[in-house]
Amino acid sequence: MELNYRGKHILAPMVRVGTLPFRLLAAQYGADIMYGEELIDHKVIRCTRQVNDLLGTIDFVEKGTGEVIFRTCELERQCVVFQIGTSNATRALNASQIVCQDVAAIDVNMGCPKSFSLSGGMGAALLTRPEIIHDILTTLKRNLSIPVTCKIRLLRKPQETIEVVRRIEKTGVSAIAVHGRKVADRPKDPAQWEAIADVVSVLSIPVIANGDVFEYSDFQRMKDATGASSVMVARGACWNASIFRPEGKLHWENVKRDYLLKCILWDNDLKTTKHSLKEMIMHHSCLELLEGKSVNKCHSLADLADMYGERKFYDYVQQNRHVAAKNIAALTKSIWNMAFPWSISMAAF
Secondary structure, three states: OOOOOOOOEEEOOOOOOOOHHHHHHHHHHOOOEEEOOOEEHHHHHOEEEEEEOOOOEEEEEEOOOOOEEEEEOHHHOOOEEEEEEOOOHHHHHHHHHHHHHHOOEEEEEEOOOOHHHHHOOOHHHHHHOHHHHHHHHHHHHHHOOOOEEEEEEEOOOHHHHHHHHHHHHHOOOOEEEEEEEEOOOOOOOOOOHHHHHHHHHHOOOOEEEEOOOOOHHHHHHHHHHHOOOEEEEOHHHHHOHHHHOOOOOOOHHHHHHHHHHHHHHOOOOHHHHHHHHHHHHHHHOOOOOHHHHHHHHOOOHHHHHHHOOOHHHHHHHHHHHOOOOOOHHHHHHHHHHHHOOOOOOOOOO
């Protein structure tokens, strides 16, 4: 089933945030499509695909280091997008072919303004190299059976942006995500929704609007203002993933707990777990207070479980994971009911 990019609320790709637990957290709260964090083609090519029977996941493990750079599972198979950082069509294809059977779509990052991406000819650097854009996207479209999309930023002049998106559309991509800021803009600079509307007006494929969505009501406001097919949220979700709830956001303390329990359940790495927790704390409180300092001192998921009073849950998962390794669905449901007794439906997450 091909991914539908119309009328969707989408979790944006975010470095060190868009891991499996956070993606499933967003899905639990109502996200329709979840992007993973950008991964560079060179690193993906060094990976092997491994079935993790203990967790019920597919892990992409870097040779030599043993690092799991991407973890996914059947629960998100129809709605997870793998975003790749690349400047070369052959590498992009090689990397995409490693993961394509386990994700719903491939997205090419053409909007990252960081110096690492720009110096490597990736991210927003591609926007001034239309011939490379064409080569990458047509190569992926020609060789993959899943949707191919890209995410861009605005160029310096409106007409430059229009020219680029028209060329992108001709490659046959399924959708274009547009972040309403230019490369030189900072997060504090307002997103230019009117510039996204200009893009929408010249394209026939779905446009995903991104920039300055901080409340659930902003999804519709941005859709109305831009005419975009779908809306994507980054920081608003990073600070409180329950932004996807039509009923309104939950208190961030509850969201933080939900996130930690998912990290324990899916054995998330400590570095990204702490990063996302600290992003929430920095926005709603302060890292220099006791909680922030305590998170920094944690050396394992067990330490975090102790700190947040979830040791019972942690021990339950560890004790039952081996027993239920052949039936991860049953274990997940059992743990879900233990962790979220108030939930109406597990919804497979």
